[in-house]
Amino acid sequence: MKAKLSILITMMVMLFGTLGFSQISPAKIHASDSQDSTYKRIKERGYITLGTSPDYAPYEFQTTQNGKSTDVGMDISIAKKIAKDLGVKLKIKNMDFDSLLVGLQTHKVDMILAGMNPSPAREKSVDFSNVYYNGGQSILINKKDAGLYKDKSSFVNKKVAAQTGSIQYNLAKKQISGASVTGIEKGTDLILALQTNKVDGVVMEKPSAEAFAANNPSLKVIKGGFKLSGTDSSTAVALPKNSPVLKVHINSTIKEIKDQGLIPQYLKEAGSHLKSNTVNTSMSHYWKFFALGVGYTLLISVCSVFFGFLTGTLLAFMRLSKNKIFHAIAVAYIEFVRGTPLMVQLMFVYFGLGLFVNLPALTAGIIAVSLNSGAYVAEVIRGGINSIDKGQTEAAQSLGLSSRDQMRFVIMPQALKNIWPALGNEFISLIKESSIVSIIGVTDLIYQLKIVQSDTYRGVAPIVVAMVLYFVMTFSLSKVLEHYEGKFNHA
Template identity: 35%
Template sequence: MKKIIWFAMVSMVVLLGACSSGGKETSNDSKKEVIQSIQDSGKLVVGTSADFAPFEFHTMIDGKDKIVGVDIDLANEIAKELGVKVELMDMEFNAVLAALQQGKVNLAISGISATEERQQTFDFSDNYFAPPQKMVINKENANELTSLKSFAKKKVGAQKGSVQEDVVKEQVADAQLVSVAKVPNLIIELKQGSIDGLVLEETVANSYIENNPELMLADVDLVSSDEEAYAIALPKGEEELQKKVNQVIQELQSSGKMDEFIQKNTELAKKAEE
């Protein structure tokens, strides 16, 4: 009887061990590298907030609403390198990184700066654009708003979730920060006088000023840092995808195509508002 019981117990252990081993092999077999997964799906899913001309914005092409911009051209070049097409997910800026963290998108490309805080959660590509920060105001207030001190107790806008919020907090400390999700809404508030100033990256600021002649850049100095340069956000640990992305960025910069993207989309943004 003892032998029978002992044999049954050994058999059970062997059976359980086999089941456990088999399950582990199945798990490993089903696990795919992210690049292979992207290629298998045939698409690179990119999160962006298309209200940031000339980097990402809506315009009409052949009677259809399209999302275009420097970042979109960059996304298309990365997709081409991977042999797939781009699928864009347009959302509010402060939701873009959340979508990346939740696995809803493969990359976040939306004028994103690789701040120390963000680097704790995400990996980033090499920087592809270093934007000076500028203050946009109404021309009618040009004689009044001539220094950062003149913005004391004034309302200064910045896009919600952006580094421009930190610029206001740290460099225009006596002002009241007004955070809004969409840049076009901030432009409207500035034109209506609901806010007194708006911090934007220079290229974006000039794009909106071109189409809103009552606005201008204030003659005040805002300090830019390396943390404010734009980079592509990736999930933590995706080193092979990061290498591919950096390879594309380096090729675009060395060939001059990145500058071409900026010039082309700046002109396109002007036409979009005509």
């Protein structure tokens, strides 16, 4: 009996292996659920979070549906089917392409579908599903240069670009002799660099290159001619390390998609969305996107100004304190924050602290910008206080005022006149610096600018609109600050 059972189990394992499943068979899924923390977490909360960079048509991009921006494309369709087969809802988190793997490792997302190739380098930090699509590599050029370029061999000592952190970038670096290769985050920015003659060609996966060329008559696709390894033209789902059960389920969905021939259907649906995006590409048609971006930019700026001012005031008094511990803490904080880029601080707050606290992107953005601003505000306030003549303090002491009353009634009212202009400049700069939060998917003005570029295939017009909106915000604030500065001078 045991021998028969053993043979039966062996046959079942072989059967599932031939069906293309991974090393864990579906018969063992429920028994090993507890060994896959990612799968267990997904099932418990009832949704799976997809990480993607929606600027890579037809894989993933955005379109306007009922006045709202919606993620669409082949990868989005596959992600929806994965979620459906898992019996959970799908949540989509957009971020820059080169932040996706970090987001997966820090549990911000549960899987990545972003036209990502399962390269050996990436497999060191994440796992991949079975391949679900093979696209091939092409080069996008300006149509007017069609007679100059035939394949990669034509770009020797030329300028080419590819998406940062992508297989295409590595192929260009290794296989185009003498070429100057530039990495650019967004697909729309790659096209803009090409159209403005900053680069001579853009290396892209064939479907994406064809999508851009189909919607822009000034562009042309030529063959890449790259020597490709087994994974250089393949696309798979990226998963956290040690997620065997989730991998089995996703591979099962991928097999079903292949068996039913759904990929052509998904690509056709993506093509229809691409066509609808170019029906009306006027900037007035996208006013809601820009309005939403302005709203988020102002929200982040106001919150950061408030918390930054409180933090800066506290740090300034700590640095001026005679208490050596308080002084040392303030100095260390101020010097460290001023000595590191805001982008790094933002990524640390969102991804680093995300290992312990799952902060929403907007909250992480406000915290990072506030903490950064606090360091600069502290120095502005400290400089203003130190600018007051020591005789003012001595006069206040002769009147018998306490240290607290000296600062409150004598020093600060005078220091505020000196502080206000520099403080106003910091607040104005904050509106512009807050644009960095777009890299983690906060829908501020820069993020919306990228959406409009992706939707319309227009590179310059959305930038002009964003520039005008930023100018209106900063100019209006500068006039308000000048008004109060005048009042201080006449006080």
